[in-house]
Amino acid sequence: MLSSREEIVETIRKSGHRATSQRIVVYEALWKAGSHPNVSEIHKYASKSDPTISLATVYKNLQLFSEIGLVREMGFRDGSMRYDPDVDFHINLVCNKCGRIEDFDCISLEEIAPNLIQKVGFEVQSHNFEVRGICSRCRS
């Protein structure tokens, strides 16, 4: 997580984009909105800081953040996209009953599939590792 406003501004600038107030608001909302939020949840939180921020702006900036590696997109069963600000490799345990998503740390992608670039010529940019089932709460 980029903690200070200056860090966020710098990261966005470095990527060749403008550090607008809306972008900072969206990035902060991403963390406030809880675990793996979807766009409307992020928009809800962003609206608290900037009541006039448009939904389209939230969409666009989440896309930008995804491109510059600040967030990870997770395509979802219900047709909505969710966003995970933790871009490190891990498993998302998704409960099929309650929909809750739990992070689970595991061995690295390099250990699971070593040398993808040399073996099959595939250059890794991002990853999304979902395991679906029933969580502990729903089982008990």
Place this chain on the structure above:
Amino acid sequence: MLSSREEIVETIRKSGHRATSQRIVVYEALWKAGSHPNVSEIHKYASKSDPTISLATVYKNLQLFSEIGLVREMGFRDGSMRYDPDVDFHINLVCNKCGRIEDFDCISLEEIAPNLIQKVGFEVQSHNFEVRGICSRCRS
């Protein structure tokens, strides 16, 4: 892959559902439609066997197949759902440029995250392991 019509019929019946001619057509179309097709591609192929089959029927039956483990759903960036009839654990290498999806066999989920059920009480039902980047064709 369930190769014979009898095998398909039996699998659907065992799950407590009717083995209608439309279901068999959809299941067969799933394989004919090539690698990781989306719903409209599957519908296109199903229509060749049954010209009156409805898009909604294809949707419903793919959902059913997913529930009974005959197919794996893959939520996608473009908002459409894709279907992978290979339900064994593997990595889907998705190219961000051309959209092509390549399968990559790797070590098992049990080796990556042993005893999920004992460790965190999570009961695994299905999985979707996506690694995105640039494929060999697009890099050269």
Place this chain on the structure above:
DNA sequence: TCATTATCAATAATCATTATTATTTAAGTT
């Protein structure tokens, strides 16, 4: 056969996302 119930086709409705357009603004330049 008849009754029951799942499934079906057709299409309308929904909802997430993207495109459009006129306006505003960040950030470099003078």
Place this chain on the structure above:
DNA sequence: AACTTAAATAATAATGATTATTGATAATGA
């Protein structure tokens, strides 16, 4: 500090995938 201009924004219309609805049809069990 004012000027310039491409980039970003707000508001909203358009798109497109998916789901809901409804009346018809067909499988299954009594």
